[in-house]
Structures are given as C-alpha cells and as structure tokens.
Amino acid sequence: MxxxxxxxxxxxxxxxxxxxxxxxxxxxxxxxxxxxxxxxxxxKDPVVAQLMARLRTTSEPEGNKATLGLINANEKGDAFTNHPTIPRYVEGCRRRASQLGYSLDTFWLYDPEINATRLQRILRARGIRGLLIVGLMNRNRLPEEFSEIWESFPCIVTGVRTRKPAISFASTDHHIITLRAFEHALELGYRRPGLVLDRTIDLLVEGRFSAGYRTAQEPLPRKERLNPLIEDRKGSGTLKTFEKWLKKERPDVIFTLYNDVRDQLESLGYKTPDDIGLIQLEWRPDRPNWAGMNQHNDLVGEAAVDMIISLLHSGESGPPPFPRATLIGGSWVDGITVRRQVSESELGTAS
Structure with missing residues (x-):
C-alpha cells in the first residue's frame, strides 16, 4: 500500500x-x-481485513465508529416502529451492526424535507459508509430520483428483490416457507390445504408464496389441489369472495398472512380449528397462539448487515452486475389454530 x-x-x-x-x-x-x-x-490481505473488523468491534470509541445508513423506504415515516413486519428487520440490523462495531443513522426516503441532493450531502457529511434499505412493501422498485445515491454507495435491500436498480438483497425464503407449512399441514392429517393471499404481496415477492404452494400440491391427487384465493384484500367484496371460495374449494386448513381471516371464518359460521385450521405464514409473537412459520425477519436484518460489510471490505459500490441474495429459512411454531386430523382408518380402529 x-x-x-x-x-x-x-x-x-x-x-x-x-x-x-x-x-x-x-x-x-x-x-x-x-x-x-x-x-x-x-x-488486499483477507486476514488483515478480518483483524481490522475485529479491532473495530472491540476497541473503537463509540464516537468514532464507522456509520451505516438505515434507509426507511416505506411511505410511512413510522414504519420502523409501527408495522407488522418491518420492525423485525430493523431489530436485526441494529443488533448485528452493534455486534460488529458499526453505528446506524436513520433516514426516511419520503421525508418532505429531503430530496436526493440534500440526502447525498448529508450522507457524505456524516461519513456514511453504506446503506441498508428497509421497508419496501408495495413495490419492488426504488424511487428513480434517488438513483445517484444507489450508484454512489454500497447498498443492500431487505425483504424483497428490487429491479431498476437491481441490488443485492437479504430476505426470508418465501417459497420454502410455504412449502414447509404445507408439509406440516399434511403431517397433521389435513388433505385440502388452501391459500388466502393479497395479490400485491405475492407480486412483491415475485410469486414465491403462490409458487411454493403450487409446488407443494404436486404430490396430491388432482381433486385435492385447490385453487388459491389471491385477490386485492382491500376491496369491499373481500368477505363475499372469500365465502364463495370456501364453498367451491372446501379447504380443511388455510395458509395466510392475515389474522382477520379467523374473524371472517367465524362471521361465516366456521370454528377454528374444529371446522377449518389456520396456519400463519408469518408467525408473530403478538399472536403466540397461532400455528405457523416464523420467518425470522430479524435474522434477515442481520444478514443484510453482514452483506453490506462484505461490500465495504471489497470496495464495491453501486448496483452489481450480478446481484446476490441471502435467503433465511423459517421454522414451524405449534399453535391452537390447527389440530391433528383423525383419518377414517383410525376411526375404524378406534371403533
């Protein structure tokens, strides 16, 4: 050097x-x-780079820590604290950054007092090294007016894969989560699993929820492969559409991201889990009684920090020619919204 x-x-x-x-x-x-x-x-000597990272975590004074930008890319300014999913990403980002000796400065992309020029100036003035982009929920594109920033800094997105620009990202593995949930349903004895999902969310993750569902259906007899209900859940006809789907497809268990599906079932006269089981594809601690898949979105946040630090060590900036993805697997959580089904053969044996 x-x-x-x-x-x-x-x-x-x-x-x-x-x-x-x-x-x-x-x-x-x-x-x-x-x-x-x-x-x-x-x-660059990788051993030296690792040593310097280690020294940063153990001996650097608090005021001199390297700083990363934590970008709230959600339209709502309070999304980091008031959202069912986003705070878990933020929790993981903060925890991992602290473990590795980095501090985080938070910015809201839709702050009316910030434009691209001013944000660029602030980032440079504060010595921001790289950007963690959190909160994309309605679309998988970043605002074009901030393109100069995405070009100038190492960036990692959490939760979704972006296009224009295509940036490396960390996310839960939506496909495998749905597949594993389906497998658990079959192990419990369910034979007609259904899927209720918002169209916007499935499009946001490029159909990975519905793809996992359809993949899991392949081993089933055709008569037991249900059509999923994928619609705009904000529409006024949601309950009526849901009722028609229930009568046509006759699911014995439903995968969903929405707790209000249970309320809808009850309003239509169905009991959970007696009549229809429910499996939450994003199990959350605030509803601990639900059965479902823990997406471990805090670990997604941790993975995003690891990825951005790797970019800092390698000196990479801007959208890469070949974006990378880190996918975090989920884990099953038992709950009272499902119960083991008794087969006809078991009933015959019992009698």
Missing part, C-alpha cells in the same frame, strides 16, 4: 479509502489510485 501511495502522491490513508471506494476521496482520484493498484498487482 505504501508503494501505491508513493506513486500516486497521496497518503497511505487516502489509498486505503480509495481502495474501499470511500466517497471521501474524489471519484477521479479513486480511479487513478485503483488503476495504480491494479498495475502493481495489489491484493
């Missing part, structure tokens, strides 16, 4: 920053230093 600094006519610290694509160094200077490093066949 000293040879690079000598030839470039800069300090060793400037070389270190340039090789990490740190925006504190002007872009032309970074490119010149990086070109010299390539010509001199410079390679």
């Amino acid at each position: 000293m040879d690079i600094a000598r030839e470039a006519g800069v300090s060793k610290n400037a070389v270190s920053l340039a090789l990490r694509n740190d925006p504190q160094i002007p872009e032309k200077t970074r490119q010149r230093i990086q070109a010299i490093a390539d010509r001199l066949d410079y390679r």
